Amino acid sequence: MPDFFNTKKNKNSTIGFTAEHNLPQLVKELQIANAELKEARRAALNIMEDAILAKEALHTSEERLRITLEAAVDFAIINTNNEGIVQGWNSGAEKMFGYTPEEVMGKPSDIIFTEEDKEAGIPNKEMETARIKGKAMDERWHQRKDGSRFFMSGVMRPIYDSNLLGYVKIARDMTEQKLLEQQKDEFISIASHELKTPVTSIKAYTEFLSDTFKDAHDEESLELINKLNTQIDRLTKLINSLLDTTKIAEGQFIIQTEKFNLKTLIENCIKELQHTTNLHKIILNAEEKIFITADKERIIQVITNLISNAIKYSPKAGEILVNIVRAKDGIQVSVKDFGMGIPEDVKDRIFDRFYRVRNALINTYPGMGLGLYISATIIKRLGGKIWVESKQGNGSTFYFVLPYDNE
Amino acid sequence: MKNIIIADDDAGIRDVFKLILERAGYSVTMYSGGETLLTNDFTLPDLFVIDKQLSGVDGLVVCESLKHNQLTKNIPVIMVSASSYVARLAKEVGADEFVEKPFKIQTFIKLIEKYLNNTFNNHEYNSEE
Numbered sequence: 001m002p003d004f005f006n007t008k009k010n011k012n013s014t015i016g017f018t019a020e021h022n023l024p025q026l027v028k029e030l031q032i033a034n035a036e037l038k039e040a041r042r043a044a045l046n047i048m049e050d051a052i053l054a055k056e057a058l059h060t061s062e063e064r065l066r067i068t069l070e071a072a073v074d075f076a077i078i079n080t081n082n083e084g085i086v087q088g089w090n091s092g093a094e095k096m097f098g099y100t101p102e103e104v105m106g107k108p109s110d111i112i113f114t115e116e117d118k119e120a121g122i123p124n125k126e127m128e129t130a131r132i133k134g135k136a137m138d139e140r141w142h143q144r145k146d147g148s149r150f151f152m153s154g155v156m157r158p159i160y161d162s163n164l165l166g167y168v169k170i171a172r173d174m175t176e177q178k179l180l181e182q183q184k185d186e187f188i189s190i191a192s193h194e195l196k197t198p199v200t201s202i203k204a205y206t207e208f209l210s211d212t213f214k215d216a217h218d219e220e221s222l223e224l225i226n227k228l229n230t231q232i233d234r235l236t237k238l239i240n241s242l243l244d245t246t247k248i249a250e251g252q253f254i255i256q257t258e259k260f261n262l263k264t265l266i267e268n269c270i271k272e273l274q275h276t277t278n279l280h281k282i283i284l285n286a287e288e289k290i291f292i293t294a295d296k297e298r299i300i301q302v303i304t305n306l307i308s309n310a311i312k313y314s315p316k317a318g319e320i321l322v323n324i325v326r327a328k329d330g331i332q333v334s335v336k337d338f339g340m341g342i343p344e345d346v347k348d349r350i351f352d353r354f355y356r357v358r359n360a361l362i363n364t365y366p367g368m369g370l371g372l373y374i375s376a377t378i379i380k381r382l383g384g385k386i387w388v389e390s391k392q393g394n395g396s397t398f399y400f401v402l403p404y405d406n407e
Numbered sequence: 408m409k410n411i412i413i414a415d416d417d418a419g420i421r422d423v424f425k426l427i428l429e430r431a432g433y434s435v436t437m438y439s440g441g442e443t444l445l446t447n448d449f450t451l452p453d454l455f456v457i458d459k460q461l462s463g464v465d466g467l468v469v470c471e472s473l474k475h476n477q478l479t480k481n482i483p484v485i486m487v488s489a490s491s492y493v494a495r496l497a498k499e500v501g502a503d504e505f506v507e508k509p510f511k512i513q514t515f516i517k518l519i520e521k522y523l524n525n526t527f528n529n530h531e532y533n534s535e536e
Contacts, residue, residue, distance in 0.1 A: 197489060200420060200489070204427065204509075208512070232509075
């Protein structure tokens with residue numbers, strides 16, 4: 001752009017007037033200046049035109065965004081400043097919460113929370129999490145203007161210019177799905193509880209019969225009744241797995257810790273499990289005393305699950321190696337079998353609820369796909385981690401690490 | 408003969424308790440609900456076995472009431488349930504023991520004997536074990 005506002009005068013200036021200039025020279029210079037001025041005006045007009053176009057484009061895109069937000073009627077989209085004051089409230093939010101934009105704009109966004117969540121400081125915690133971690137999940141019961149409640153699943157993210165501008169929350173009403181899930185969990189819970197009562201009776205009667213046959217030295221009947229008893233124990237375990245799973249889902253899975261010698265505990269588990277197989281030899285390798293603070297019953301559950309799996313998935317027999325070592329981040333237990341192994345692509349999914357590895361060659365294996373899910377939950381709840389190393393056809397090694405005691 | 412009161416809403420389980428305990432040499436009185444146990448209108452036993460799930464009233468409420476009653480507060484109460492989480496609740500209402508269903512008969516009998524043999528020194532029978 002030419003410097004046409006420059007008023008500084010010097011000898012070389014195109015528009016400077018000095019006595020030495022003659023007229024034709026002056027006219028020429030004026031003509032040049034005039035041309036430059038025209039050029040400058042054109043440039044200025046271009047810039048203005050660009051600005052108008054940009055403004056129009058911005059307006060169109062803003063309008064498009066506004067229409068998009070309004071069209072998302074099934075999603076509440078809420079904008080707040082960095083103090084949580086509402087700056088934007090789409091039609092989805094109006095429909096979901098029952099407040100019109102006029103009622104909430106410029107007011108605190110925590111009106112959508114229940115009284116108890118507000119008291120617990122959840123709205124502020126959410127903004128803090130979003131700020132620190134980049135997002136915060138909002139999955140809980142919320143409250144409408146009329147006081148009714150619904151289950152909402154949403155996510156809040158911080159928005160930045162160069163500084164924190166505020167937050168945006170996108171959420172959906174998930175009440176129907178939540179109720180269905182609750183009903184399902186409740187059903188499993190009631191069903192398993194009800195199943196346990198007849199199982200208790202059946203188990204008692206088989207124990208009576210077992211005693212009776214023992215007294216009568218009726219070996220054949222005794223063997224049959226013991227087999228029946230094994231199946232009842234299996235049924236009990238299945239029912240307990242279902243109950244544990246629903247407890248995890250309902251947040252009622254209780255962990256109670258105490259200090260104990262992990263080696264002794266695993267030794268006892270192995271003794272029990274060795275009785276269930278003639279084909280495998282379970283070998284323990286560990287130091288004499290490895291004390292740990294954890295939930296004893298739950299650890300028995302994990303060890304039993306891992307060794308039972310090792311037996312189940314190495315049907316062609318062999319050794320099962322159980323090792324306890326002191327690793328960098330805690331006490332590490334491993335259970336190694338020499339069975340069929342786990343395909344690479346499913347390794348991450350075997351700890352999922354109801355997931356089961358299927359083997360095309362050998363049909364399927366009995367089970368509900370809950371054992372590893374429960375084991376993984378237990379280990380995580382105890383502050384540890386669990387994983388598997390395996391190559392298909394070459395056996396699997398399951399590992400878990402439990403943190404050392406703090407003292 | 409020492410008497411044990413059983414309260415359980417399930418007839419099948421009541422049969423089992425009766426069989427187990429009578430074989431072990433105890434006399435048994437059975438209730439399907441807990442209402443009677445909330446009054447003083449029953450013969451005092453040597454021990455109570457109470458399931459959490461009763462018809463009409465929660466077994467935990469019955470246990471709490473027994474433990475607050477001068478007449479019954481020193482009589483041992485064994486709470487029974489198919490849910491392991493009841494263990495903690497049973498402790499809170501003063502139950503002496505908790506047994507989770509299903510249980511082993513031997514374990515159950517041993518538990519009963521622990522209380523009845525300790526409470527009375529001149530017990531007239533022994534476990535069949």
